[in-house]
Amino acid sequence: xxxxxxxxxxxxxxxxxxxxxxxxxxxxxxxxxxxxxxxxxxxxxxxxxxxxxxxxxxxxxxxxxxxxxxxxxxxxxxxxxxxxxxxxxxxxxxxxxxxxxxxxxxxxxxxxxxxxxxxxxxxxxxxxxxxxxxxxxxxxxxxxxxxxxxxxxxxxxxxxxxxxxxxxxxxxxxxxxxxxxxxxxxxxxxxxxxxxxxxxxxxxxxxxxxxxxxxxxxxxxxxxxxxxxxxxxxxxxxxxxxxxxxxxxxxxxxxxxxxxxxxxxxxxxxxxxxxxxxxxxxxxxxxxxxxxxxxxxxxxxxxxxxxxxxxxxxxxxxxxxxxxxxxxxxxxxxxxxxxxxxxxxxxxxxxxxxxxxxxxxxxxxxxxxxxxxxxxxxxxxxxxxxxxxxxxxxxxxxxxxxxxxxxxxxxxxxxxxxxxxxxxxxxxxxxxxxxxxxxxxxxxxxxxxxxxxxxxxxxxxxxxxxxxxxxxxxxxxxxxxxxxxxxxxxxxxxxxxxxxxxxxxxxxxxxxxxxxxxxxxxxxxxxx
Numbered sequence: 001x002x003x004x005x006x007x008x009x010x011x012x013x014x015x016x017x018x019x020x021x022x023x024x025x026x027x028x029x030x031x032x033x034x035x036x037x038x039x040x041x042x043x044x045x046x047x048x049x050x051x052x053x054x055x056x057x058x059x060x061x062x063x064x065x066x067x068x069x070x071x072x073x074x075x076x077x078x079x080x081x082x083x084x085x086x087x088x089x090x091x092x093x094x095x096x097x098x099x100x101x102x103x104x105x106x107x108x109x110x111x112x113x114x115x116x117x118x119x120x121x122x123x124x125x126x127x128x129x130x131x132x133x134x135x136x137x138x139x140x141x142x143x144x145x146x147x148x149x150x151x152x153x154x155x156x157x158x159x160x161x162x163x164x165x166x167x168x169x170x171x172x173x174x175x176x177x178x179x180x181x182x183x184x185x186x187x188x189x190x191x192x193x194x195x196x197x198x199x200x201x202x203x204x205x206x207x208x209x210x211x212x213x214x215x216x217x218x219x220x221x222x223x224x225x226x227x228x229x230x231x232x233x234x235x236x237x238x239x240x241x242x243x244x245x246x247x248x249x250x251x252x253x254x255x256x257x258x259x260x261x262x263x264x265x266x267x268x269x270x271x272x273x274x275x276x277x278x279x280x281x282x283x284x285x286x287x288x289x290x291x292x293x294x295x296x297x298x299x300x301x302x303x304x305x306x307x308x309x310x311x312x313x314x315x316x317x318x319x320x321x322x323x324x325x326x327x328x329x330x331x332x333x334x335x336x337x338x339x340x341x342x343x344x345x346x347x348x349x350x351x352x353x354x355x356x357x358x359x360x361x362x363x364x365x366x367x368x369x370x371x372x373x374x375x376x377x378x379x380x381x382x383x384x385x386x387x388x389x390x391x392x393x394x395x396x397x398x399x400x401x402x403x404x405x406x407x408x409x410x411x412x413x414x415x416x417x418x419x420x421x422x423x424x425x426x427x428x429x430x431x432x433x434x435x436x437x438x439x440x441x442x443x444x445x446x447x448x449x450x451x452x453x454x455x456x457x458x459x460x461x462x463x464x465x466x467x468x469x470x471x472x473x474x475x476x477x478x479x480x481x482x483x484x485x486x487x488x489x490x491x492x493x494x495x496x497x498x499x500x501x502x503x504x505x506x507x508x509x510x511x512x513x514x515x516x517x518x519x520x521x522x523x524x525x526x527x528x
Contacts, residue, residue, distance in 0.1 A: 036096065040103060049103075055096035057103060067106035068130040098122050105135045114142050117155055121189070124163045136163075143168045149175045154182060158189035161197045161234050169197075169233040177205045177225045184412060191402035197233045198401045199392060202408070204230055206389065236397035245338070248312035255319060263305040264319070265293060270312040271305070272319055282322030310341070317342045376410050384485040385415050418486030419479045422464040424500070462504075474503040 033054040035041045045058035065072040094102065101123050105111050114120050120142050127135035142148070143156055143165065149172060157172035159165075176182050182205040190198070207226035250256070251272045260273035264286075279286050290306035308315060317338060379388060388411055396404065462468060464482065467475035481496055491497050 036100065039107065039109075040100070049092055049099065051096040051099050052093055053095045055099075057096075057099055059103060063107055067134055068132045070130045094122075094126050098126055102126050102130075102132070102135055105138050106132060111138045115145075115147065117148060117152060117159065121159055124159070128163055139163075140165055140168055144171060152187065153179065154185050155187040155189060157201065157233075158187055158193055161193040162189055164234045166232055166234045170227070173201050173204050173233065174225050174227075176201075177208050180205075180208070184409065186405070191400060191405060193401050194236065195396035195399045195401045195404035196236050196392075198404060199396055200230050200233055202389060245311075245313045248316055251312075251316070254323060255316070261303050263303050264290060264315060265305050265307050266312040266315045267307075267309055268311050270315075272315060273303070274319060278324070279319075279322055286318070286322070313338065314341045373410075376407055379407075380411055380414060381487065385411055386484050414486045415483045419482040420465055422478070422482055422491075424462045424464075424478075424491060470507055471503055474500050 033050055033056045036055050036057045040057040040059060042058055045060055047059050047061050047064070049057045049059055051057065061071075061075050065075055092099070097119070101112055101114065101119065114123070120139055123135065124139050126132075127139060143160060144167075148156055153172045153176035157169050157176060160169035160172060176185075182201060204225060204227065207228075209224055209226075247268050248270055251270055255272040255274060257273055260275055262274050262276040262279065264272045264274060264279075266272070276287070286308070287306075290308050293305040293307050310318065321342065383391075388408070462471075462475075464475065464479055467479075477496065478491065478500065481490055491500065
């Protein structure tokens with residue numbers, strides 16, 4: 001917002017104004033400003049707006065009042081007597097390039113054309129801050145330019161979501177999905193949007209359908225994107241009204257025992273009787289942040305009272321998380337906002353929340369790198385990649401997208417690594433019994449050396465990186481399964497493991513070179 005800079009210099013005491021010296025003339029002030037170019041250099045202007053990079057824009061109040069209700073309200077504020085009506089404004093954060101575009105759209109001139117998302121990105125905050133509808137409409141048209149949608153649809157989507165431009169976000173989402181430019185792609189603004197908006201974008205991406213192109217049947221083309229059930233990107237689904245927490249009237253067990261040696265008093269004056277040793281073991285931060293209360297008048301046998309800044313609800317949840325036994329898993333069940341308040345009060349390491357998707361948000365808030373990786377792995381093992389894609393939590397609408405995007409990126413990297421680099425070995429038992437079992441027309445090797453060479457020719461190890469070409473069907477199933485559940489245990493038991501063993505046992509590989517050589521030797525001996 002804009003504010004008045006200083007009183008009129010002409011109304012000040014002349015003796016208080018420093019006089020210029022020769023040295024000052026030779027060394028201009030670093031704050032010296034310059035006048036903006038046409039049309040913002042007119043002498044009939046009645047207002048000066050200095051940009052953050054010291055460029056003065058000479059503008060007309062009437063034009064700005066019509067273009068922006070924020071300017072209109074500011075100009076309507078009565079000024080003290082003697083105030084210079086032409087004085088400059090201050091606290092303008094926009095630079096001269098941004099102000100030039102903003103003001104040209106406000107004035108009755110042809111709108112400038114911005115071909116860079118960087119320029120649009122910096123003009124939009126000014127347009128929304130000053131509620132300049134004409135500038136916002138112009139930025140919407142520029143975001144919808146086909147060149148920008150084609151070159152970087154993901155960034156157009158992110159910028160549109162940041163400024164609640166639903167139509168532009170929807171068009172960019174469709175283009176990004178059609179071009180397959182969403183998964184594992186990012187841009188500077190993508191982590192600033194809500195996790196909920198990104199969740200809906202990934203849902204759109206998974207609806208992409210391909211079909212052969214009429215012009216080039218060998219090259220696949222995108223047929224359509226299905227927005228059914230996706231909802232608005234910028235306007236999240238309505239969430240229940242948040243009801244203020246009901247404070248605790250009195251501490252309950254186990255924080256009401258008379259045998260406790262320590263009292264923690266909440267900000268709403270509820271006393272919690274605890275054991276100092278338990279609190280010290282769970283979190284030293286609680287004791288460090290507690291402030292002793294004046295204990296004058298207390299009997300020596302009474303425990304000392306310490307004040308903590310948290311209210312009774314937060315303190316109760318925090319202490320229950322610290323106490324052993326059944327109360328130790330208390331943090332699993334509390335609301336997400338209360339969990340964040342508890343961890344802000346004393347950063348302890350809780351067990352994963354009951355809703356595992358929240359773990360990454362918590363870990364990112366408190367920069368728990370090890371916990372984030374461990375909990376992401378647990379989330380992956382709990383239901384697989386498809387389950388993570390389909391999991392939604394209302395808190396995603398108020399949490400920045402960074403943690404959620406990094407979680408999906410980690411999951412997808414695990415998925416690809418498992419599908420491309422899985423090694424499968426089969427225990428075949430005695431090599432001698434399987435060395436030539438694939439062709440009864442070939443005699444068994446005469447020597448042990450030939451037996452070993454024959455057995456080595458038939459691999460007992462397989463890899464999804466270079467799958468055997470004679471087992472295409474089963475390896476396609478294995479790759480798809482590992483993409484969704486990237487765990488080696490997937491092939492140790494179950495239907496997929498049985499199907500793999502059965503395929504290997506029933507489908508013979510091509511004859512290796514050593515068997516072909518043995519066949520030639522066998523024919524040579526029979527002819528002689």
